[in-house]
Amino acid sequence: MADGSGPYDLVILGGGSGGYACALRAAELNLSVALIEKDKIGGTCLHRGCIPTKALLHSAEIADQARDSEVFGVRARFEGIDVPGVHAFKDKIVTRAWKGVQGLLKSRGVTVVEGSGRLTGPTSVQVEGADGTVTTVEGRHLVLATGGAPRSLPGLEIDGTQIITSDHALTLDRVPSSVIILGGGVIGVEFASIWRSFGAEVTIVEMLPHLVPLEEESSSKLLERAFRRRGIKSELGVRFESVKTTDTGVVVTLEGGKTLDAELLLVAVGRGPVSAGLGFEEAGVAVERGFVKVDGLCRTGVETISAVGDLIPTPQLAHVGFAEGILVAERVAGLNPVPIDYDGVPRVTYSDPEVASVGLTSTVARERGHDVVEAVYDLAGNPKSQILQTQGAVKVIAQKDGPVLGVHMVGSRVGELVTEGQLIYNWEALPSDLAQLIHAHPTQSEAMGEAMLVLAGKPLHVHN
Known part of the structure; x- marks a missing residue:
């Protein structure tokens, strides 16, 4: 020493x-x-x-x-x-x-x-x-x-009481009655999920067209649909303009002049x-x-x-x-x-429902010159997902006649499923090889097996 x-x-x-x-x-x-x-x-x-x-x-x-x-x-x-x-x-x-x-x-x-x-x-x-x-x-x-550390936007001052970051949110001494969340990435989406489950009214403001914008677009859309069902509101594709604090909370103005008011503003625009x-x-x-x-x-x-x-x-x-x-x-x-x-690092957003992925999105795969084939298996056909009362899908994209390029999932507990996707992507596995492997029944992991069966040309529990 x-x-x-x-x-x-x-x-x-x-x-x-x-x-x-x-x-x-x-x-x-x-x-x-x-x-x-x-x-x-x-x-x-x-x-x-x-x-x-x-x-x-x-x-x-x-x-x-x-x-x-x-x-x-x-x-x-x-x-x-x-x-x-x-x-x-x-x-x-x-x-x-x-x-x-x-x-x-x-x-x-x-x-x-x-x-x-x-x-x-x-x-x-x-x-x-x-x-x-x-x-x-x-x-x-x-x-x-x-x-x-948490970032803010130019001119947006964090006061730690009405305009807060995730650091403040983790020690908040109450459940706010209403929250506006600036940023629809992982942190914003997770806190939206927490506060909605705790009973708050939640609105997410995201300047890009979708929540979790780095994910496969179909995953974003499934999450947005689930959030709408949960009563989580979203303002997508719109920029934040300004915020004023009042005696009762905050008033946020969006581009175009629309205003939103709530008890708190959580600034979740990323970390620097x-x-x-x-x-x-x-x-x-x-x-x-x-x-x-x-x-x-x-x-x-x-x-x-x-x-x-x-x-x-x-x-x-x-x-x-x-x-x-x-x-x-x-x-x-x-x-x-x-x-x-x-690309081979798994990514998980732990909201309800969860969003998990590994490998390339279909957009990036095509940009890199891959001839892409895709299979989507809806969790509605998966008995364990029905038992858990969760909705979502497993989407697998592959090179035509080649290896799996990406795995994208939405649903309860799919963060625990993504490890199989990590092995599949990193070992450059072929759908035809994977279709030979037997998944335990009834588990959510069968959804991955079913998607591989589709790509291998022998779908089992799949309509159409």
């Missing part, structure tokens, strides 16, 4: 998904590692993102099940949302995971340095502790993993990298629009510095951060990792 007398093999600035995964893998490969974190190990994902939002979404699902229990022949009463109880459940999950990560780092001999770090050269980081003490940590190689004022450019690191520029192996233009996670312009997903952190640790340790195929 390195101590004050010499440099660490690896110094990592930021203890979120990318940073701590890099630290764990590097320590496993017998590198001496220092991990610098100003807040809590686990970063956005563990404390302000993936884990707490999914806990809230599960509470929301339980609320819906209680309301709808008679559909299943069960007499339960829905008596409302105990907000402190919801937070206690969420915080228990987060705390347990946080302690788990801390224990892993300790057991592998990673030195955790608490404080705000700033580059002072290509191999040195200056750390200011909470008490104001300043130390310099030296590393033969540095990894930048400072993550991201945390890179300003950290000494990156001064150390020679190229930064563009706040993102650190890297090659396919997460190397910056400075030989001793790599960067991972939400700080670089790759998909802003915790599991991408994990993979990039592992890749950098292995490269620094002298192994020969291969670049990540970002």
